[in-house]
Amino acid sequence: xxxxxxxxxxxxxxxxxxxxxxxxxxxxxxxxxxxxxxxxxxxxxxxxxxxxxxxxxxxxxxxxxxxxxxxxxxxxxxxxxxxxxxxxxxxxxxxxxxxxxxxxxxxxxxxxxxxxxxxxxxxxxxxxxxxxxxxxxxxxxxxxxxxxxxxxxxxxxxxxxxxxxxxxxxxxxxxxxxxxxxxxxxxxxxxxxxxxxxxxxxxxxxxxxxxxxxxxxxxxxxxxxxxxxxxxxxxxxxxxxxxxxxxxxxxxxxxxxxxxxxxxxxxxxxxxxxxxxxxxxxxxxxxxxxxxxxxxxxxxxxxx
Amino acid sequence: xxxxxxxxxxxxxxxxxxxxxxxxxxxxxxxxxxxxxxxxxxxxxxxxxxxxxxxxxxxxxxxxxxxxxxxxxxxxxxxxxxxxxxxxxxxxxxxxxxxxxxxxxxxxxxxxxxxxxxxxxxxxxxxxxxxxxxxxxxxxxxxxxxxxxxxxxxxxxxxxxxxxxxxxxxxxxxxxxxxxxxxxxxxxxxxxxxxxxxxxxxxxxxxxxxxxxxxxxxxxxxxxxxxxxxxxxxxxxxxxxxxxxxxxxxxxxxxxxxx
Numbered sequence: 001x002x003x004x005x006x007x008x009x010x011x012x013x014x015x016x017x018x019x020x021x022x023x024x025x026x027x028x029x030x031x032x033x034x035x036x037x038x039x040x041x042x043x044x045x046x047x048x049x050x051x052x053x054x055x056x057x058x059x060x061x062x063x064x065x066x067x068x069x070x071x072x073x074x075x076x077x078x079x080x081x082x083x084x085x086x087x088x089x090x091x092x093x094x095x096x097x098x099x100x101x102x103x104x105x106x107x108x109x110x111x112x113x114x115x116x117x118x119x120x121x122x123x124x125x126x127x128x129x130x131x132x133x134x135x136x137x138x139x140x141x142x143x144x145x146x147x148x149x150x151x152x153x154x155x156x157x158x159x160x161x162x163x164x165x166x167x168x169x170x171x172x173x174x175x176x177x178x179x180x181x182x183x184x185x186x187x188x189x190x191x192x193x194x195x196x197x198x199x200x201x202x203x204x205x206x207x208x209x210x211x212x213x214x215x216x217x218x219x220x221x222x223x224x225x226x227x228x229x230x231x232x233x234x235x236x237x238x239x240x241x242x243x244x245x246x247x248x249x250x251x252x253x254x255x256x257x258x259x260x261x262x263x264x265x266x267x268x269x270x271x272x273x274x275x276x277x278x279x280x281x282x283x284x285x286x287x288x289x290x291x292x293x294x295x296x297x298x299x300x301x302x303x304x
Numbered sequence: 305x306x307x308x309x310x311x312x313x314x315x316x317x318x319x320x321x322x323x324x325x326x327x328x329x330x331x332x333x334x335x336x337x338x339x340x341x342x343x344x345x346x347x348x349x350x351x352x353x354x355x356x357x358x359x360x361x362x363x364x365x366x367x368x369x370x371x372x373x374x375x376x377x378x379x380x381x382x383x384x385x386x387x388x389x390x391x392x393x394x395x396x397x398x399x400x401x402x403x404x405x406x407x408x409x410x411x412x413x414x415x416x417x418x419x420x421x422x423x424x425x426x427x428x429x430x431x432x433x434x435x436x437x438x439x440x441x442x443x444x445x446x447x448x449x450x451x452x453x454x455x456x457x458x459x460x461x462x463x464x465x466x467x468x469x470x471x472x473x474x475x476x477x478x479x480x481x482x483x484x485x486x487x488x489x490x491x492x493x494x495x496x497x498x499x500x501x502x503x504x505x506x507x508x509x510x511x512x513x514x515x516x517x518x519x520x521x522x523x524x525x526x527x528x529x530x531x532x533x534x535x536x537x538x539x540x541x542x543x544x545x546x547x548x549x550x551x552x553x554x555x556x557x558x559x560x561x562x563x
Contacts, residue, residue, distance in 0.1 A: 156419075158421065158422050159421060160419070162422060163405055163408060164417050166405075167409055170398035170400050171394075171395065171399070173395060174396055176379050177386075179381070179413050179414035179415065181378075181380050
């Protein structure tokens, strides 16, 4: 009985985990590649959802609305980068400022606090109308999208520009003496990261059939939990770093996170306690190694 | 090649900690010169390098490299002119990245970085060849992360990286000071070899008077942000540690210098 319950959570976790994988992938770029603790995510996720939802209610093509959402996310990330590099505002504060500003922006975009999309045809409607269990096309779709962007990220991080971006997170002084404008690298990286996050927000809105101004709350902690879980599952911590390992960890971790949460809910975790549970999960993951080895429980902000 | 004119730099101006780090320094370095720089702590040696490389701009004075005025050019825009190695072996390389990735980044010093492959397959053989020159076995470890290397290996790699794209000017900021004596010796020999083979204009700051006298064709001594002494050519070759200590011992409070 219990087993069949667990089994039933698998397709849901897969679909949701893969849909949110782009958030984790975005956080990998900021936290891991650039070593920049970017909190814009809480605002850029609903930004993507708000843009796509509003445009669709205006009868804009769903795919076009997604592309606009990606651009909006990119610009939001660039703004955070601008605050940090040009106006010299602390990185955490830059993210918090943008996150707060985006809350108002998102309300402006939507014109109200949430938009229902149940009656409009979304980008995913053709998939939902296929004559099979809806999980099959959905999971396949999100699988292709998340792995597609993972692959693109891997490729990019091995280009000349990508190497310069990784070095910006690893040893900023060194890559600057080699002639790279590290400020621009930071801005570009934050832009790409938040473009991924906004895309995820747009797809989740289309999948769930609504956009809500509050849907990004705690997204950064969820994303962090995902990459921490993913990294321990694929063994990033064991010394082998490598870009491809980190990006696969983001996807694996995102799915694993949703699965853990689904199981938790089945076992009686109150949905209202979800964010607390996620926060505790991150605290334990960061804190236990620190207690064990008395080393600093650092978030491994680092370049790769 | 490098011309410094009346450089002045004050740190923490207007505070109780105000410090005149560079007090009207003028210096002319010719192409192909290997200049060693000595001076006690706070003499302005590192400040001079920072002003040349653009870490910060001077309050007064001008910096020319290769005839171009670069006084206010940002650090990353000066990369095309110069390679720099710091005392800390960790500072010259990106530790989580591989040996070949580090070399590939240095290969593009000062140039536009596009979306082509970071590590060019054609250049990989070249990297292998120049790593062989180090004789540290690194040629077989192209895909190893730099974090696996020792301090000496990292500093040798940094030296290769700094000279890979043939900068007009090489700045060495006590680059052997953090290494054990034997490794320091190896890195220093390698430095001399690379500098001589490529006729690089070099400025080497050092704490070690023996080193300053043994290497290079020009030696200068800084004191309180000013040029205290300089010796060139034959006069430089004839210098001995004893002589310098006798003349300037009072200004060279630094014990490290005297050994």
